Amino acid sequence: MNENEQIGIKEVLQSFRHWRNLFALIWRANPSYLMRVVLIYLLLGVTPIVTLVATKKLIDGVIAGQALAAMGWYVGILVFKQALTIAQSYYEGLFQQLVANAVQEKIIEKTTQLSLADIENTDVQEQLKRVQQEAMYRPYQMFTQMLNVINNVVTFVGAVVLLISWKWWAVLVVALTTGISFYTSLRINQEQFKIVYERAAKQREAWYYTHLLTFDKTFKEIRLFQLGEFFLTKFKAIYRDFYIVDQKIAKKRLNWSAASETLNLVALISVIYLAVREAMRNVFGVGNLYSYVQGISLTQTSAQSVFSNILAICQHNLYIEQLFVFLALPTVEPKLLSGVQDVERIETFEFRDVSFCYPGTEREVLHNVSFSLQRGQCIAIVGRNGSGKTTLAKLITQLYAGYDGEILVNGESVRTLDVEQLQKRIGVVFQDYVHYEMTLRHNIGLGNTETIEDDEKIWEASEKTGIGSFVRNLPHQLDTELGRWVVKGEQLSGGQWQRIAIARAFIRNADLYVLDEPNSALDPIAEFEMFERIRDLLRDRLGIYIAHRLASARFADRILVMDGGQVIEQGTHDELMALDGQYAEMYNVQTNLYEVKA
Numbered sequence: 400m401n402e403n404e405q406i407g408i409k410e411v412l413q414s415f416r417h418w419r420n421l422f423a424l425i426w427r428a429n430p431s432y433l434m435r436v437v438l439i440y441l442l443l444g445v446t447p448i449v450t451l452v453a454t455k456k457l458i459d460g461v462i463a464g465q466a467l468a469a470m471g472w473y474v475g476i477l478v479f480k481q482a483l484t485i486a487q488s489y490y491e492g493l494f495q496q497l498v499a500n501a502v503q504e505k506i507i508e509k510t511t512q513l514s515l516a517d518i519e520n521t522d523v524q525e526q527l528k529r530v531q532q533e534a535m536y537r538p539y540q541m542f543t544q545m546l547n548v549i550n551n552v553v554t555f556v557g558a559v560v561l562l563i564s565w566k567w568w569a570v571l572v573v574a575l576t577t578g579i580s581f582y583t584s585l586r587i588n589q590e591q592f593k594i595v596y597e598r599a600a601k602q603r604e605a606w607y608y609t610h611l612l613t614f615d616k617t618f619k620e621i622r623l624f625q626l627g628e629f630f631l632t633k634f635k636a637i638y639r640d641f642y643i644v645d646q647k648i649a650k651k652r653l654n655w656s657a658a659s660e661t662l663n664l665v666a667l668i669s670v671i672y673l674a675v676r677e678a679m680r681n682v683f684g685v686g687n688l689y690s691y692v693q694g695i696s697l698t699q700t701s702a703q704s705v706f707s708n709i710l711a712i713c714q715h716n717l718y719i720e721q722l723f724v725f726l727a728l729p730t731v732e733p734k735l736l737s738g739v740q741d742v743e744r745i746e747t748f749e750f751r752d753v754s755f756c757y758p759g760t761e762r763e764v765l766h767n768v769s770f771s772l773q774r775g776q777c778i779a780i781v782g783r784n785g786s787g788k789t790t791l792a793k794l795i796t797q798l799y800a801g802y803d804g805e806i807l808v809n810g811e812s813v814r815t816l817d818v819e820q821l822q823k824r825i826g827v828v829f830q831d832y833v834h835y836e837m838t839l840r841h842n843i844g845l846g847n848t849e850t851i852e853d854d855e856k857i858w859e860a861s862e863k864t865g866i867g868s869f870v871r872n873l874p875h876q877l878d879t880e881l882g883r884w885v886v887k888g889e890q891l892s893g894g895q896w897q898r899i900a901i902a903r904a905f906i907r908n909a910d911l912y913v914l915d916e917p918n919s920a921l922d923p924i925a926e927f928e929m930f931e932r933i934r935d936l937l938r939d940r941l942g943i944y945i946a947h948r949l950a951s952a953r954f955a956d957r958i959l960v961m962d963g964g965q966v967i968e969q970g971t972h973d974e975l976m977a978l979d980g981q982y983a984e985m986y987n988v989q990t991n992l993y994e995v996k997a
């Protein structure tokens with residue numbers, strides 16, 4: 400919805416445009432429950448009119464002295480209605496849960512199919528946040544609102560049929576006044592939709608303050624800098640502003656609904672007065688008087704209900720729209736985007752004049768980058784902050800497409816290769832590696848799910864990466880739960896998590912390894928040991944190692960120095976020192992720094 404968009408009849412009708420998608424989603428949750436719920440709603444739609452007729456018969460029966468037979472009908476209908484209500488609460492409770500689960504699954508499934516570019520896109524993040532917040536209940540509510548419309552139309556038609564034999568224009572008067580109140584509600588809702596929509600950014604801001612104030616990772620700094628009050632004040636200000644606007648709208652709604660309800664009431668009382676007068680003149684009996692009075696009120700309440708449910712559907716539509724727009728985002732099917740050629744084993748890897756801009760941006764963060772390596776070789780990439788090292792790692796691991804130039808594996812362009820197969824041959828430790836709040840077995844085993852239950856392999860990976868004795872000392876060894884989310888989870892230090900991430904990369908048994916500062920959290924002894932082991936592990940493989948501490952780049956066969964997205968120097972440590980360029984400058988600064996510190 401944009402700023403000038405109006406919520407009119409057209410938009411009301413458009414609210415139904417997602418009916419098919421919504422129905423398909425709900426149908427898949429459980430077709431049998433769906434049909435039961437629809438049937439119950441339809442039957443509940445008929446019950447008011449059937450009850451009305453039975454009550455009329457009861458009154459007529461009492462007057463005619465044959466109350467018992469009429470009573471039988473009346474009781475039968477009461478029992479039927481009660482049984483329907485019980486069945487409704489049973490099936491709706493379960494079905495609602497199934498639909499919420501199905502929607503959640505769809506959202507998660509969709510998220511896993513998005514590209515990294517989408518996930519890093521703030522618009523997509525915004526959409527995701529909105530659908531996650533609303534997804535649990537909106538689709539089912541919209542569905543029941545639709546059923547309520549049908550249910551009330553059934554009641555309305557029944558009441559109209561009953562009344563038409565008496566006075567057709569009475570029906571018209573009641574329906575017309577209800578229509579007027581619907582229109583006024585529509586105008587107010589139009590304003591409210593706009594407010595809700597424009598609130599998204601402020602709501603996100605409020606959500607962020609909540610996150611800062613309640614998240615364990617931010618707690619230390621917030622407490623120490625005494626920022627709690629500061630953020631809380633900002634949070635409160637947002638909701639205070641929301642409340643002021645809400646209050647204005649609520650007052651407006653109150654005034655308009657008081658006026659339209661008065662109109663409705665006048666129409667209702669006038670028609671009822673007419674019926675009472677005719678009954679007093681013996682135009683019809685008490686039974687008929689009852690059915691007409693009830694019929695008029697049913698016509699009005701069911702028409703009101705139809706309208707209010709349509710309004711609610713419009714409101715839900717705002718969110719449902721977001722859900723289906725999100726679900727319709729282009730899916731990254733690596734197999735469809737990439738080639739089909741299998742990659743059995745990586746022997747050589749090459750970047751040839753690769754340039755890259757992040758999606759939605761114009762600035763080249765990599766410019767004509769070229770390098771190559773073959774099995775048994777390891778290159779180190781160094782450079783200042785923001786020079787493009789991590790971007791390079793993301794391109795090497797095929798997390799982005801859309802670059803210029805060529806990336807070649809065994810001399811073949813990766814565009815012709817099956818990307819999923821290729822990624823299986825790559826092991827990676829990112830700077831922001833994941834702490835899986837699960838058992839240690841999983842934390843290592845997730846590197847290769849095929850052997851996740853194979854303890855021997857997991858022990859082997861632990862030993863090879865030097866964390867064997869650490870694992871043996873844990874209370875439940877491989878079964879030790881790690882992290883804060885799990886009950887009695889073992890708390891680890893940053894360095895311990897990092898060593899586990901390295902073990903996870905190496906259990907993969909890949910050909911090409913990309914290690915983005917795998918030593919950032921390690922103490923000097925652990926770092927030294929880890930390098931010995933990494934060197935060993937990479938002996939017959941291809942290694943790309945991103946380093947900030949230049950001393951650790953020395954073990955590489957070749958060092959690439961990046962600056963402003965370009966490779967500005969290339970060579971061994973000795974060659975680069977002899978060149979006396981940026982590498983030599985950075986190396987000297989770092990060495991001097993440590994010497995001064997020492």
Ligand SMILES: Nc1ncnc2c1ncn2[C@@H]1O[C@H](COP(=O)(O)OP(=O)(O)OP(=O)(O)O)[C@@H](O)[C@H]1O
Binds near residue numbers: 764785788
């Ligand atoms: N997702 C992104 N979208 C747009 N621009 C990005 C994104 N990620 C990084 N950049 C930009 O790309 C440039 C290179 O960033 P990159 O993270 O590759 O640098 P780096 O050399 O790894 O830095 P550091 O040493 O600080 O880790 C930076 O200017 C950064 O602003």
